[in-house]
Amino acid sequence: MTVTNRMRGVLYRLDASIRVEGSHSRAIADLVEQEWRSIHPEEPIIRRHIGVDPMPARAWATAVFASGTPEESRSDEQNAALTLAATLTDELVSADALLFAVPLYNFGVSQHFKAWVDMVIADHRMAAGAEPIMAGKPAVLVTVRGGSYRPGTPREGWDHATGWMQRVLADVWQLDLKTVEFTLVGVNPALDQFRDLARRQRAEAEEQAIRTGRQLGAAVASVEAVRTAAPLRSPGLDRTAV
């Protein structure tokens, strides 16, 4: 019999919408989460609602300067900022899969998501040049926007958020990232002429979210199966008893 002291199938979910009611990014991410839940019904979900509970404004600069300050000389504020950076990183590291729901705001990345990423990178384990400790971890980015910036549209290239988020999550942190994108054309009355397109895009985004959630759950379930068959020996990760 295999006994493990670490929970399996923990999902981390981050929401960056500044609203709770009526949020499309939450609704699409809910579909991913539901599919995950169908495969991992019991395991906890670690949640961060950074759009309504943002990072403290001074925390990032404080953490950056604290890193260059000898431990014994750090102020309480510096220690608190570094503790926050470590806590955010621990949450990511302890999860088996990650789900980020981040809308487009003002043609750029949500300030709350940028502040959160900056705080995570302020932790020494996530600093530039450190070994990527989350390489290969399955992750989903759900991103929602009001208008289309696809090739051929008048504002092609104006979405300065999605590429940046993918750069950080897939290239810097080396997550195994899938992106679900949804454009709201047709929800906004000014774009009524696109109502059919909107309906189609919504259906496509929902299907994609369901498919991606299933894949996310299955990816971790298959890793669990392998681990159970051949338990890891590293202390602190797995403890096995016969």
Ligand SMILES: Cc1cc2nc3c(=O)[nH]c(=O)nc-3n(C[C@H](O)[C@H](O)[C@H](O)COP(=O)(O)O)c2cc1C
């Ligand atoms: C303040 C604000 C700025 C926005 N800026 C943009 C934008 O630049 N481009 C865009 O396509 N949509 C923009 N939107 C639309 C949002 O991306 C869209 O409403 C999205 O659904 C918001 O996420 P939520 O539904 O999860 O709250 C903006 C919305 C708000 C509230």
